[in-house]
Amino acid sequence: MATKTNRRASAPKRKRKKKNSAGDWIVVILGIVFALGIVLLTVFLLKRSISKGLEDVTEKAKDYVPHGFTYPTDYEEYVLKYCKEYQVDPVLVFSVIKVESNFDHQATSEVGARGLMQLMEDAYDWVKFRLDDDSESYDDMYDPETNIKYGTYYLSFLMERYDDSIDLAAAAYHCGMGQVDSWLEDGTLKAEKFDVNDIPKENDQTSHYVNKINDAYSAYKKILSERGIDSIFEDESAEELESEVSESFDETY
Numbered sequence: 209m210a211t212k213t214n215r216r217a218s219a220p221k222r223k224r225k226k227k228n229s230a231g232d233w234i235v236v237i238l239g240i241v242f243a244l245g246i247v248l249l250t251v252f253l254l255k256r257s258i259s260k261g262l263e264d265v266t267e268k269a270k271d272y273v274p275h276g277f278t279y280p281t282d283y284e285e286y287v288l289k290y291c292k293e294y295q296v297d298p299v300l301v302f303s304v305i306k307v308e309s310n311f312d313h314q315a316t317s318e319v320g321a322r323g324l325m326q327l328m329e330d331a332y333d334w335v336k337f338r339l340d341d342d343s344e345s346y347d348d349m350y351d352p353e354t355n356i357k358y359g360t361y362y363l364s365f366l367m368e369r370y371d372d373s374i375d376l377a378a379a380a381y382h383c384g385m386g387q388v389d390s391w392l393e394d395g396t397l398k399a400e401k402f403d404v405n406d407i408p409k410e411n412d413q414t415s416h417y418v419n420k421i422n423d424a425y426s427a428y429k430k431i432l433s434e435r436g437i438d439s440i441f442e443d444e445s446a447e448e449l450e451s452e453v454s455e456s457f458d459e460t461y
Contacts, residue, residue: 279427282311283324286356288437294364299432300374301325301360303424304381307417313352322349325359335361375402378421383414 281287281302291298308326309315321328327335329346335358336343348354363377369385370376376399380388391397397406407415 279306279424279431280311281428281431283313283352283356286353287360290357290360294361296360296364296367298437299425299428300363300367300377300421301356302428302432303421304359304363304378305356306424306428307420313355314350322346323355323359324352325355325362327355327358327362331362332358371399373399373402374421374425375404375418378418379407379414382417383411387411387414 279302283305287298287301287305290296291301305311305324308321309324311324313324315324315326316322317326319328327349332343332346332349335341339358339361341358343354343358349358363381366377366380366385367374370380370388376388376392376397379397388397391407392399396408397403404415404418407418
């Protein structure tokens with residue numbers, strides 16, 4: 209009898225042992241989850257810290273890296289030549305080249321724009337017609353001089369059309385004159401008081417482009433001013449060129 213009593217007494221103890229074992233596993237699992245959470249949080253904060261640190265280092269490095277590395281003036285001979293011919297600020301042309309192709313004359317965009325200033329084929333055809341140029345094909349947009357010639361002429365037209373507004377000209381260069389004209393007509397944009405934030409959100413790539421052009425323009429303005437390239441229009445009449453470009457547009461459209 210004593211033996212049976214002892215066996216019965218031991219049974220509840222085995223049950224309690226199982227219950228305690230399950231509880232231990234829950235504690236272990238919760239501990240693992242907590243530890244993983246700590247690890248993930250640490251990794252997240254570390255990545256943020258590294259990212260922020262790299263941004264700070266990059267910004268500080270700009271102060272020590274010569275402008276020529278970040279804002280080159282390659283093809284300067286062609287830029288100055290055609291800026292003088294078509295009365296365009298070379299600061300703007302360098303800015304467009306920097307933003308469009310980063311001075312890669314063989315650049316081709318996803319939509320087919322080519323060369324240093326990333327001209328589309330319809331723009332190439334229009335400029336070729338207006339200039340009565342002997343360019344043989346759209347492939348000539350990979351030639352640095354021809355591309356700069358065509359791109360600078362196109363910019364001269366945009367600047368004349370939008371009353372020398374770099375913002376509106378840049379927006380039109382990116383998304384097309386028709387779109388910019390539509391925004392001006394319906395009041396989305398105001399020519400006399402341009403605000404990049406007024407560009408519709410669905411066209412945020414255009415607003416981003418305008419901001420990039422302005423950033424590059426500020427940098428190149430300083431670079432060219434330091435080199436004494438302040439004016440290249442002494443031998444040309446801006447009024448005559450503007451009249452010519454305006455007549456070209458009226459005849460074509």
